[in-house]
Amino acid sequence: MTDVRGVRGVTPVELTRKDFMSDQELRWCPGCGDYGILAALQLMLPELDIPPHEMVFVSGIGCAARLPYYMNTYGVHSIHGRAPAVATGVALTRPDLSVWVIGGDGDMLSIGGNHLLHALRRNVDLTILMLNNQIYGLTKGQYSPTSGVGKVTKSTPFGSVDHPFNPVSVALGAEATFVARTHDTDRNHMQEIFRRAHDHHGAAFVEVYQNCNVFNDGAFDDLLRRDARPDMLIPLRHGEPVRFGAEGQRGVALNEFAELVVGDVDDLGEDRLLIHDEHRPDATLAFALSRLAADPHTPTPIGVFRDVRRPVYEDEVSTQIEAEVERRGRGTLEELFRSGATWTVD
Amino acid sequence: MTTTTSGTEIAQHLLDRVVIRFAGDSGDGMQLVGDRFTELSALFGNDLATLPDYPAEIRAPAGTVAGVSSFQVHISSSDVVTPGDAPNVLVAMNPAALRANLHDLTPGATVIVNVDGFDARDLTKAGYTTDPLEDGTLDAFTVYEVPVTSLTLQATEPLGVKRRDAERSKNFFALGLICWMYTRPTRPLVEWIEGRFASRPTVRDANLAALRAGRNFGETAELFDHPFRIEPASLPPGTYTNINGNTALAWGLIAAAELSGLPLVYASYPITPASDILHELSRRKRFGVRTIQAEDEIAAASIALGAAFSGALAVTGTSGPGLDLKAEMLGLAVSLELPMVVVDVQRAGPSTGMPTKTEQTDLLLALHGRHGEAPLPVVAARSPSHCIDTALEAARIAVRSRTPVILLTDGYLANGTEPWRLPDPSALTPIDVDLTTEENHTDPDGRRVYWPYLRDPATLARSWALPGVPGLQHRIGGIEKQDGTGNISYQPENHERMVRLRRAKIDALGTDPVVASGLELDLQDGADLLVVGWGSTWGAITGAVRRLRDDGHRVAQAHLTRLDPLPLQLVDLLVTHPKVVCAELNLGQLTGVLRDRSLRDVRGIHQVSGLPFTARELARRLAEELDQ
Ligand code: SF4
Numbered sequence: 001m002t003d004v005r006g007v008r009g010v011t012p013v014e015l016t017r018k019d020f021m022s023d024q025e026l027r028w029c030p031g032c033g034d035y036g037i038l039a040a041l042q043l044m045l046p047e048l049d050i051p052p053h054e055m056v057f058v059s060g061i062g063c064a065a066r067l068p069y070y071m072n073t074y075g076v077h078s079i080h081g082r083a084p085a086v087a088t089g090v091a092l093t094r095p096d097l098s099v100w101v102i103g104g105d106g107d108m109l110s111i112g113g114n115h116l117l118h119a120l121r122r123n124v125d126l127t128i129l130m131l132n133n134q135i136y137g138l139t140k141g142q143y144s145p146t147s148g149v150g151k152v153t154k155s156t157p158f159g160s161v162d163h164p165f166n167p168v169s170v171a172l173g174a175e176a177t178f179v180a181r182t183h184d185t186d187r188n189h190m191q192e193i194f195r196r197a198h199d200h201h202g203a204a205f206v207e208v209y210q211n212c213n214v215f216n217d218g219a220f221d222d223l224l225r226r227d228a229r230p231d232m233l234i235p236l237r238h239g240e241p242v243r244f245g246a247e248g249q250r251g252v253a254l255n256e257f258a259e260l261v262v263g264d265v266d267d268l269g270e271d272r273l274l275i276h277d278e279h280r281p282d283a284t285l286a287f288a289l290s291r292l293a294a295d296p297h298t299p300t301p302i303g304v305f306r307d308v309r310r311p312v313y314e315d316e317v318s319t320q321i322e323a324e325v326e327r328r329g330r331g332t333l334e335e336l337f338r339s340g341a342t343w344t345v346d
Numbered sequence: 347m348t349t350t351t352s353g354t355e356i357a358q359h360l361l362d363r364v365v366i367r368f369a370g371d372s373g374d375g376m377q378l379v380g381d382r383f384t385e386l387s388a389l390f391g392n393d394l395a396t397l398p399d400y401p402a403e404i405r406a407p408a409g410t411v412a413g414v415s416s417f418q419v420h421i422s423s424s425d426v427v428t429p430g431d432a433p434n435v436l437v438a439m440n441p442a443a444l445r446a447n448l449h450d451l452t453p454g455a456t457v458i459v460n461v462d463g464f465d466a467r468d469l470t471k472a473g474y475t476t477d478p479l480e481d482g483t484l485d486a487f488t489v490y491e492v493p494v495t496s497l498t499l500q501a502t503e504p505l506g507v508k509r510r511d512a513e514r515s516k517n518f519f520a521l522g523l524i525c526w527m528y529t530r531p532t533r534p535l536v537e538w539i540e541g542r543f544a545s546r547p548t549v550r551d552a553n554l555a556a557l558r559a560g561r562n563f564g565e566t567a568e569l570f571d572h573p574f575r576i577e578p579a580s581l582p583p584g585t586y587t588n589i590n591g592n593t594a595l596a597w598g599l600i601a602a603a604e605l606s607g608l609p610l611v612y613a614s615y616p617i618t619p620a621s622d623i624l625h626e627l628s629r630r631k632r633f634g635v636r637t638i639q640a641e642d643e644i645a646a647a648s649i650a651l652g653a654a655f656s657g658a659l660a661v662t663g664t665s666g667p668g669l670d671l672k673a674e675m676l677g678l679a680v681s682l683e684l685p686m687v688v689v690d691v692q693r694a695g696p697s698t699g700m701p702t703k704t705e706q707t708d709l710l711l712a713l714h715g716r717h718g719e720a721p722l723p724v725v726a727a728r729s730p731s732h733c734i735d736t737a738l739e740a741a742r743i744a745v746r747s748r749t750p751v752i753l754l755t756d757g758y759l760a761n762g763t764e765p766w767r768l769p770d771p772s773a774l775t776p777i778d779v780d781l782t783t784e785e786n787h788t789d790p791d792g793r794r795v796y797w798p799y800l801r802d803p804a805t806l807a808r809s810w811a812l813p814g815v816p817g818l819q820h821r822i823g824g825i826e827k828q829d830g831t832g833n834i835s836y837q838p839e840n841h842e843r844m845v846r847l848r849r850a851k852i853d854a855l856g857t858d859p860v861v862a863s864g865l866e867l868d869l870q871d872g873a874d875l876l877v878v879g880w881g882s883t884w885g886a887i888t889g890a891v892r893r894l895r896d897d898g899h900r901v902a903q904a905h906l907t908r909l910d911p912l913p914l915q916l917v918d919l920l921v922t923h924p925k926v927v928c929a930e931l932n933l934g935q936l937t938g939v940l941r942d943r944s945l946r947d948v949r950g951i952h953q954v955s956g957l958p959f960t961a962r963e964l965a966r967r968l969a970e971e972l973d974q
Contacts, residue, residue, distance in 0.1 A: 024833070024834075052819055053815060053816045053817065053818070075820070076822060077821065078823065079648070085641075085645040086652035088652060089650060089654075089656065094814070097814060115644075117641075321634055321635075324632045325632055330632060332771070333774075337771070338768065340587045340593075342586060342768070343390075344584070345578075
C-alpha cells in the first residue's frame with residue numbers, strides 16, 4: 001500500500017493513558033456507565049503499543065457515539081447507524097490503521113443493523129464496541145431494540161410489545177469471528193476483553209452492558225449487584241468447564257436435545273459440564289451459550305464466546321491487487337486508454 | 347453519386363451518413379450486433395454515435411412489444427453529434443420489433459424484415475390483427491423481406507449444429523447483410539468472433555457461417571441494387587477508441603487517481619444503469635483500484651466517506667433512487683468538508699420509474715436534495731467521451747475545495763458510444779492534493795497545534811491531514827464545528843459564519859483559475875435566440891442549432907457542464923439575448939434556476955419520454971419559439 005500520508009510514523013517510547021485523552025470536556029450525565037468504559041479503554045490502550053495517531057475511532061450518533069471526541073486519536077463522529085460502514089471505508093483504504101467502532105444499541109442494532117451485520121460478515125478488521133443500555137438516551141428515553149417486552153418508556157407508555165434482540169446471538173448469526181460480552185462495573189474484565197478484541201485480526205464484536213442511570217437505571221442490576229454476581233454471571237474461560245456460583249457449584253451442560261442447560265453441578269455431573277472452546281470452527285455451541293439468558297435477569301455468560309480466524313476483507317482486497325500487479329505489472333494510463341480497439345487517423 | 351471501387355465492378359453509392367437501427371427480441375442479440383457494427387465503423391474511420399435501448403426486464407415475454415431491444419447507430423463521413431433522428435434503415439427481426447419502431451421512421455426509410463418471424467402467432471403476440479407486410483402499413487417504405495432464420499439454418503446445417511443453437515446465429519446473418527450493404531470490411535469481425543467463441547467451436551462456426559451467408563445474400567440476391575459507401579470522417583489526427591459513458595467515467599476516475607496520487611476507492615451498490623462503472627473498475631486491479639460492492643446505497647456512501655477521511659480518492663456511484671439514499675452522507679461530507687465524488691447516472695423516475703430509460707430529472711435533487719444549507723458543486727457530462735473529462739474535473743474540484751461533488755450523467759450517456767481521441771497521459775494536468783503534514787497553528791501559550799478547519803484564504807478549503815500523521819490527531823463530526831479549531835460549537839455567530847462559508851467556498855470555484863469554465867459556448871453576433879442546455883443534451887441541441895443556422899436563423903448556444911456554481915458569464919448571456927430557451931429532459935428544472943438567476947422569462951422546451959431529444963424535433967420546437 002502506498003503511503004499517502006507524506007510522513008513516516010514515529011512511535012513514542014512509552015505510552016500512557018494521557019496520550020489517549022483529548023482536551024475535550026466529558027459531557028455524559030454524572031454517574032453514566034460510559035465514564036467507566038472510557039476509562040477502561042484509555043487505561044488499556046497504552047498496552048497495545050500503537051501510537052494514538054495510528055488509531056481511528058468511528059462512531060454514529062447517540063450517547064456512546066460521543067466517545068471519539070474524548071480520544072486523542074483520529075476520529076469521525078458520523079451518522080446514526082452508519083459507523084460500521086464508515087469504518088469499513090477507513091479499513092479498506094488504510095489497512096495500516098487500528099480502527100475502532102463505538103456505538104449504542106439503538107445506533108448499531110436498529111438504524112445501523114444492516115451495516116453491523118455486513119461488517120461482521122465481511123470480517124473487516126474492526127474492533128466494535130457496542131454499549132448496550134437497553135434505551136435511547138440521547139433522545140431522552142425511548143425503548144430500544146434490546147429493551148425487554150413490557151418495558152415502559154416514553155414511547156411505550158403501555159409497555160413495549162417489541163421482541164428484543166440478543167446482541168451476541170445477532171453477531172454470531174452474522175458470522176462474526178470474535179464475539180464477547182463484558183460490563184461497565186468490572187474494569188479489569190473490560191480491559192481484558194477490549195485488548196483481546198483488538199488483538200483479533202478481523203471483525204471483533206463486544207457487547208458492553210452499560211448503565212444509563214438517567215433513563216434506564218439499574219437495567220443490569222439483577223446481574224451486576226455485587227452480591228448477585230457470583231450466582232448470575234457465568235464467566236467463559238477457554239478450555240475450562242463452564243461453571244459459576246461462589247463455590248463453582250453451578251454449571252452448564254448439553255442436554256439430549258443439543259441445548260444447553262444451567263443447573264447444579266451435582267445434578268448435572270462434573271464430567272458432563274460443557275468445556276468452553278472459543279476456537280470451535282462451528283458457532284453452534286457459542287450460539288447456544290448466547291441463548292442461555294433471554295434477558296439480563298437470569299444467569300448470563302460473560303467473556304469471549306467465539307474467537308476464530310477467517311480471511312480478513314481488506315487483506316483479501318489487497319492480495320488480489322498485489323497478485324494482479326505482480327502477474328501483469330502496474331497499469332499505466334497509456335495502456336488503459338488503449339485497452340479497447342483503437343484506430344489511427346493521420 | 348455513384349462510384350466504383352477498384353477491384354470490383356459493383357457500383358457503390360456514396361452517402362454522407364446513415365442511421366441504422368437493429369431491432370429484435372431481447373434474446374435476439376441486437377445489442378451485440380449493434381456493438382459489432384459500431385466497432386467496425388469506428389475502425390473504418392467513420393465518426394459515429396450510438397443509442398442502445400432495451401427493456402429493464404432481463405427477459406420480457408418473447409415476441410411482445412415490451413420485450414423489444416434495439417440498437418441505433420449513426421455513422422458518417424463528417425462530424426456526428428447525436429445518434430441520429432430517425433433511422434434510415436430498420437432491421438426488424440420480428441413483428442414486435444417492427445411495431446415498436448415503426449413510428450420512428452420517416453417515409454422513404456428502408457425496412458429489412460425477417461419474414462420467417464412473421465407467422466400468425468408472432469403477429470398476434472406483437473398485437474397485429476392483420477399482417478403489416480400485406481395490409482399497406484409499410485407502403486411508405488422500401489421493404490426487403492429476407493428469410494433470415496431459414497437462411498441461417500441452411501447455412502449452418504452442414505456444421506451439424508442443433509436447430510435451436512443455429513437459430514441463435516441469425517443476428518450474425520443480419521449483421522453480415524448490413525455489412526455488405528454499407529461496405530464494411532468484415533475481417534475484424536471474423537477475428538472477434540474467433541476470439542470470443544474460441545472455447546465454443548460450434549457456436550463460433552455457426553456465427554461465422556451465418557455472417558458469411560448474410561454477406562453473400564446481399565451480394566447475390568439481387569434484392570438490393572448496390573451497396574453504399576460512407577467514407578471515413580476527417581477527424582483530427584490521433585489515435586481513437588470507441589467508448590461509452592460508463593467506461594469513460596471509470597477511466598476518468600482511474601486517471602484522476604493517477605494524477606492526484608490518491609488511491610481510488612469506489613463503493614457502490616448494483617443499480618441500473620450505473621453498475622457497469624463498478625464492473626469496469628472491479629477489473630482494473632492493476633491500477634490499485636479498490637472496489638467494494640456495499641450492502642446498500644447508504645453503506646456505499648458511508649464507505650466512500652470513510653475512505654475520504656483516510657486519504658482515498660473516494661467515489662460512490664449510483665442512479666436516481668440511490669442518490670435519494672445517499673443524501674444524509676452527502677450532508678455529512680459537506681459538514682466534514684471532505685473530498686468525495688458521487689456519480690448519479692440519471693434514469694427515468696420517480697421511484698423505480700424506467701430504469702433503462704434516460705432523463706435529466708435529478709438536477710434539483712443534486713442541487714438541493716439535502717436538509718439544512720448543504721451546498722456542493724454539481725458537474726455534468728455532455729457526451730459519452732466527455733465523461734472522462736468530467737470525472738477528472740469532479741475529482742479536481744473535490745480535492746481542491748475539500749467538498750463532495752455530484753457528477754451527473756444519464757442512461758443515454760452511460761450506454762451511448764462515440765469515438766474518443768486518446769490524450770497523451772503525460773500531458774494531463776496533475777491534481778494537486780496539498781495535504782497538511784504538520785501542525786498549522788500556534789496556541790496563545792506558544793504550543794504548535796493542528797486545526798482541521800483552518801482555511802486557505804483563496805479557495806476557503808480547509809486543511810486536510812490524514813490519519814497516521816503524528817501530532818495531527820483530530821476528531822470531526824456532523825455537529826456544527828467552530829471554524830478553525832473544528833471543535834463542537836453551538837454558538838449562533840459561528841453557525842451563521844460556517845453556513846455562509848460553506849456556500850462561499852463553492853462559489854469561489856466560479857473564479858478559480860484551476861477550475862474549468864463549466865460552459866461550452868457557440869455564440870453568434872446578433873443572435874435572436876440563445877439556447878441553453880446542460881449535460882447529455884449537448885449533441886441534440888448542437889444538431890438543432892446547426893439546422894436552424896442552415897435555415898438562416900441567428901442562434902447562439904450555451905451549454906452548461908457545471909450547474910453549481912453556475913458559470914459567471916451565464917447571467918450576462920441570459921440578459922443580453924433577446925430570447926432565451928432552455929431545453930432539457932425534465933419539466934423545467936434548469937429553466938427555473940435560470941429564471942431565478944436572471945429574472946428573465948426563460949422559455950422551456952421539455953421532454954420526459956425516457957428518450958433523448960432528436961435534433962430534428964428540437965429544431966422544430968426552437969423554430970416555433972423563434973416564430974413567436
Ligand atoms: S442519557 Fe444515559 S447513556 Fe446518555 S449520558 Fe446520560 S446516563 Fe449516559
